[in-house]
Amino acid sequence: MLLPYRVKNPPARFPYVTVSLIAVNVIVFGLTSDYFLVVREGVVKSYAFQLWKTPFLNSFASAFLHGGIFHLLGNMWFLWIFGPAVEDRLGAGKFLGVYFATGLVGDLSQALLDVAFLGEPQPVIGASACIMGLAGAYWFAFPFSKVCVFYWIWLFWRGVFGVDCMEASRA
16 A cells, blocks of 8 residues: 655645545535545435436536545545645646546546446546546646655565656656
8 A cells, every 4th residue: 555644845834725525525524425425326316426327516516425434535635635735836726626627537538438447427426537627737736845654565665765856747
């Protein structure tokens, strides 16, 4: 398992938008899940994005839904690690633009893959595309920054190392 735990460029001001997105995601998950473990099936049917079957507004709604507690925790962890620096660099408006634009691109990409391999689009939920879009924006905005990563392989090998964004992009 590889898990980033710190970036080397802290923001100059408090990341209000990042914290707000985390709060909204957690609250929505609490309201749409059974016992804070898994999302209810009716919520997925009503608010998931499904190409040609739901309105595009569902892409916005689906960015706040998560399949389970570990889906939510993983996404919010990555948002907390990469979000503040990107928000500081872009400002609140552009930050939210990147967040939702990459979410829409992720939903459309998943729908096209579903059509190509399964014959029809499947319901898509989660902020994973939004979060990975912000991680990509981080690496674009801070190409010489190091990301501190914790690794754990089975029970025996664990430790930390730094990933240089510029070196990682060349690999």
